[in-house]
Amino acid sequence: MKQNPFWHDGLRFECQGSGKCCVSHGGYGHVYLTLEDRRRMAKQLGLSTTAFTRRFCDQKNEVWKLKDGPTTACPFLQERKCGIYEARPTQCRTWPFWPEVLQPRTWMRDVMSFCPGVGKGKRWSKDEIEQQLNMQKKSESEYGS
Numbered sequence: 256m257k258q259n260p261f262w263h264d265g266l267r268f269e270c271q272g273s274g275k276c277c278v279s280h281g282g283y284g285h286v287y288l289t290l291e292d293r294r295r296m297a298k299q300l301g302l303s304t305t306a307f308t309r310r311f312c313d314q315k316n317e318v319w320k321l322k323d324g325p326t327t328a329c330p331f332l333q334e335r336k337c338g339i340y341e342a343r344p345t346q347c348r349t350w351p352f353w354p355e356v357l358q359p360r361t362w363m364r365d366v367m368s369f370c371p372g373v374g375k376g377k378r379w380s381k382d383e384i385e386q387q388l389n390m391q392k393k394s395e396s397e398y399g400s
């Protein structure tokens with residue numbers, strides 16, 4: 256019989272605006288992008304998708320990501336706030352409900368100690384978490400496009 260995931264009864268999470276998830280840390284070093292992400296971000300900045308991609312993106316192992324900048328912070332992070340919040344990439348929308356993060360040990364050991372929003376505010380239901388997970392999985396399958 257398949258066991259219920261540890262988040263079966265939901266999880267509390269509400270962004271506390273720490274900006275920590277917008278800075279490279281450990282294994283979470285890149286902001287990966289789908290074509291839809293690049294189009295949306297380009298539009299917000301008044302650029303063509305090609306111009307945006309040339310200026311802000313590069314590829315790693317054939318998947319698109321934001322270029323590494325001079326610091327470990329995302330180039331769009333402005334005083335702990337996202338400068339393109341409405342157009343932010345999918346992985347930023349779905350944090351912390353990522354497949355590799357929603358594992359009991361990773362959640363307890365890494366995520367809870369790192370992200371001050373975990374365990375606070377809104378309780379996300381199992382269905383809502385599944386929705387975020389599916390959005391993230393779809394996005395991950397499109398990073399090469």
Ligand code: SF4
Pocket residue numbers: 276277278286329330331332333336337338339340343344347
């Ligand atoms: S795009 Fe915005 S939300 Fe995503 S890492 Fe950069 S600053 Fe943070």
